[in-house]
Amino acid sequence: MGFILDAxxxxxxxxxxxxxxxxxxxxxxxxKYDCLDYSGHSFSFLKRRLGHIFSQLKIRRLTxxxxxxxxxxxxxxxNYHMAVNVTEMFRDPGFWRVLRRDxxxxxxxxxxxxxxxxxxxxxxxxxxxxxxKEQGILNNVKVLCQHPSKEKxxxxxxxxxxxxxxxxxxxxxxxxxxxxxxxxxFIEKEGxxxxxxxxxxxxxxxxxxxxxxxxxxxxxxxxxxxxxxxxTVRKKEELLARLLSxxxxxxxxxxxxxxxxxxxxxxxxxxxxxxxxxxKKI
Amino acid sequence: MNIPDQKFxxxxxxxxxxxxxxxxxxxxxxxPSFSVPIVLCLHRLKHIRSGLVEGLNMKxxxxxxxxxxxxxxxxxxxxxxxxxxxxFVEFDGTVSLSTEEVNNHSRPSIDYAFxxxxxxxxxxxxxxxxxxxxxxxxxxxKCIHDKKGFTIVQDPASCEVDTMPRAALKLFTPNQVLxxxxxxxxxxxxxx
Numbered sequence: 246m247g248f249i250l251d252a253x254x255x256x257x258x259x260x261x262x263x264x265x266x267x268x269x270x271x272x273x274x275x276x277k278y279d280c281l282d283y284s285g286h287s288f289s290f291l292k293r294r295l296g297h298i299f300s301q302l303k304i305r306r307l308t309x310x311x312x313x314x315x316x317x318x319x320x321x322x323x324n325y326h327m328a329v330n331v332t333e334m335f336r337d338p339g340f341w342r343v344l345r346r347d348x349x350x351x352x353x354x355x356x357x358x359x360x361x362x363x364x365x366x367x368x369x370x371x372x373x374x375x376x377x378k379e380q381g382i383l384n385n386v387k388v389l390c391q392h393p394s395k396e397k398x399x400x401x402x403x404x405x406x407x408x409x410x411x412x413x414x415x416x417x418x419x420x421x422x423x424x425x426x427x428x429x430x431f432i433e434k435e436g437x438x439x440x441x442x443x444x445x446x447x448x449x450x451x452x453x454x455x456x457x458x459x460x461x462x463x464x465x466x467x468x469x470x471x472x473x474x475x476x477t478v479r480k481k482e483e484l485l486a487r488l489l490s491x492x493x494x495x496x497x498x499x500x501x502x503x504x505x506x507x508x509x510x511x512x513x514x515x516x517x518x519x520x521x522x523x524x525k526k527i
Numbered sequence: 528m529n530i531p532d533q534k535f536x537x538x539x540x541x542x543x544x545x546x547x548x549x550x551x552x553x554x555x556x557x558x559p560s561f562s563v564p565i566v567l568c569l570h571r572l573k574h575i576r577s578g579l580v581e582g583l584n585m586k587x588x589x590x591x592x593x594x595x596x597x598x599x600x601x602x603x604x605x606x607x608x609x610x611x612x613x614x615f616v617e618f619d620g621t622v623s624l625s626t627e628e629v630n631n632h633s634r635p636s637i638d639y640a641f642x643x644x645x646x647x648x649x650x651x652x653x654x655x656x657x658x659x660x661x662x663x664x665x666x667x668x669k670c671i672h673d674k675k676g677f678t679i680v681q682d683p684a685s686c687e688v689d690t691m692p693r694a695a696l697k698l699f700t701p702n703q704v705l706x707x708x709x710x711x712x713x714x715x716x717x718x719x
Contacts, residue, residue, distance in 0.1 A: 287623055289615045289643060332611065332626050332634070338574070420574065471626045474596040502576070503609050503624050505595045 261299040263292060267307060271295055274311045280393045280454050281320055283327065285480025298326045324394035328365035329475065330407070334372045334414030337502050338421050340470075340521040345376050345421075347517065348466065348497050356385045357465040362488055363455040363472040364390040367401040367440060368414065373468070374444045375418075375430055388448045389464075391455070398450040404432075404440035411438055456484045463493045470522075471501035482507050489513055492526045499523045529703055531677040534718045535563050536651040537600060537616060539644045541637030541668070543570040543659030545687025547582070549707050550657065554587035554605065556711040561589055563653075563717055564600035566608070566616060568640035570633055570659065573611040580607050596624040608635035615643035616652075631663035641667025650675040653717070655710060657681045659691030669698045679703045679710055 263271070268291050276282040283291060302322065304310050313319040335341050361370060370390055377383040392398055406414075411431075418427045431438045455472065467488050473481045489510065492498055498514070500506070500522040506514055514524040542550060546569050571579055583591040583605075591605040600606065600620050608614035612624040613635050630636035637656070641664060644652040654671040656664045658681055672678045678701040683689035685706040695701065703713065 287617070289617055289623055290625070293625075293627065329625070329627050336611070337576070339576075417574065474624050474626075478597055501596070501624075501626075503593070503595050503612055 261296045261304075263295055263299070268292055268295060270307060271310060274314055275323070278314060278320055281314070281323060282454065285476050285483070287475065287477050290475045294327050294329075298323060301326055321395060324392075325396050328392065328394060328397055329471075330366035331368035331471075333410045333417060334368040334375075334406075335417035335421060336368070336372075336470075337521065338417050340499070340502065340523070341372060341376060342421055343518045343521045343523060344373075344499070345380065348523065349376075349380060349382065351495070351497065352465045354382075354385065356387070358387045358389070358462070359466045359468065360464040360488075360491065361388070361390045361468050362484075363469065364392045364401060365397060365472075367404070367406055368410065369468060369470065370401060370448065371404075371406070371430070371440045371444075374448070375427075378430075378444055379424070379426070383444065384447065386447065389451060390448060391451045391453055393452065393454050395452045398452050402442075402445060402448070402450050404442050404445065406431075406438060406440055408437060456487050463491055463496070465493055465496050467492055467496070467498045470499055471504070473500060473504055478507070482509060485510060489526060494526055496526050497523060498526065528705075528709060528712060530713055530716045531653070531702070532718070533650060533677070535653045535677070536620070536648045537564050537566060537644050538653045538655065538714065538717070539566045539568065539616070539640055539671075540655045540657065541568045541641060541659075541664040541691075542657030542681075543633075543637070543661060543663065543688070543691055545658040546570075547579070548687075549681065551583055551586050552707050553711050553714070554583060554589065554591065556708070556715075557588045558715045559588045560603070561714065561717075562602045563714075564602055564620075565589070565605035566600070566614065566622065566640055566644065567591070567605055568608045568614060568635050568637045568664075570635075570637070570661075570663070571610050573634065576610050579610075583607065594622050594624075597621045608640060610635075613639045615639060616647045617643070618647045631661055633661070633663045636667075637664030638667035642670040645670035645674045645676060648676070650677075652676040653679070655679045655681070656692055656695050657707075658686035658688055660688040661690060662694040664691055665694035665698055668695050668701070672699045672701065677702050679705055679713065681710070682706050 276284045517523040517525045580593050593609045594606045615623050654668040656668045680692045680701045683692045
């Protein structure tokens with residue numbers, strides 16, 4: 246593995262372009278480490294994200310990459326950069342409207358739980374917390390956010406948000422026909438906006454691979470939107486099987502609006518809202 | 528007019544400002560028995576999920592669908608990249624979607640759709656770049672050209688906004704520079 250990358254710097258802002266052989270070598274070396282098994286991700290996803298990482302970390306040799314894998318901090322960097330951040334808060338406003346109108350009321354008013362099995366950035370979590378706050382049920386809901394990168398978990402727990410996304414997030418929020426309270430949920434520090442940490446009081450953060458955990462707990466709601474699209478069909482099925490084992494009967498799972506439920510799960514789930522990809526466990 | 532004699536596994540059409548009417552015109556004149564899968568990657572408003580596919584279907588001679596992630600390309604079906612998702616053509620003849628960062632301010636990015644088709648199908652990809660107001664797509668269709676696929680650029684004189692085709696023409700010489708009705712003539716003579 247001492248060869249120089251057969252890669253070019255790519256013209257399409259996708260970072261370095263790795264060959265099939267290089268991608269196989271890299272993922273095989275990575276999978277030797279806990280929390281770094283990306284072998285179930287789709288090939289095109291690996292090509293893009295590894296290219297991005299090699300470019301970001303200025304890696305020119307496979308040996309350099311593989312040697313550095315022994316370093317825990319380097320592995321953390323990989324998990325950090327492999328993540329695809331959520332595009333904006335309240336992405337697909339119609340989804341959040343259905344969640345507020347048809348889903349929240351299904352759960353025990355005394356208390357219920359939500360699991361984000363893959364939380365690459367705060368936008369999705371913050372959106373949920375705002376809705377819960379506005380429905381007056383924030384204190385009744387326990388939220389578990391999970392991601393393999395410690396730094397990602399820290400950022401979300403600190404209320405970090407991409408400043409460039411605030412305007413589009415605000416516009417999405419307005420499409421929910423909510424009261425105009427959006428700015429109340431942010432504080433300003435040194436000219437940058439942060440999500441108000443007070444709303445994160447009942448959130449827990451777990452640093453672990455997507456969907457992996459020793460959870461005896463079953464959840465009422467699992468939000469796994471636009472994460473499954475990064476995997477092979479087979480791996481996505483494996484992940485969904487795990488997620489469903491952690492979902493209560495009558496509980497709800499939401500996927501991205503252009504994701505479908507594999508046929509193998511059709512006897513376990515019924516459709517609550519097809520357009521918004523919301524399903525109920527039978 | 529130069530009609531390619533190789534068989535194609537996919538036709539990718541990219542466009543931006545003004546492209547809806549051109550794509551609609553192309554689809555309305557296609558032979559109903561057209562047998563090559565089509566991918567349409569058009570810049571669109573990210574928060575409006577419905578309307579475009581319905582509008583295209585009103586005139587199209589072949590079905591236009593918005594795919595779900597990992598749907599298979601199908602002969603004679605046009606797949607429209609959903610709003611706020613990138614669309615990539617895969618080796619196994621499926622399409623995968625992604626919410627990764629915008630490219631050229633665009634999601635879906637036409638560059639990504641073209642370049643993934645070039646990577647997956649090489650000389651069996653045909654790329655068509657239409658009218659548009661930014662440069663997205665120019666580098667991607669060049670990837671199809673570089674892999675010996677067939678490339679068509681809409682004649683800038685026939686474009687509502689010619690930035691996109693001119694950006695492509697600055698990078699390489701395509702197989703054809705055609706007006707919309709001529710593009711249809713080529714498509715209707717393709718082998719699937």
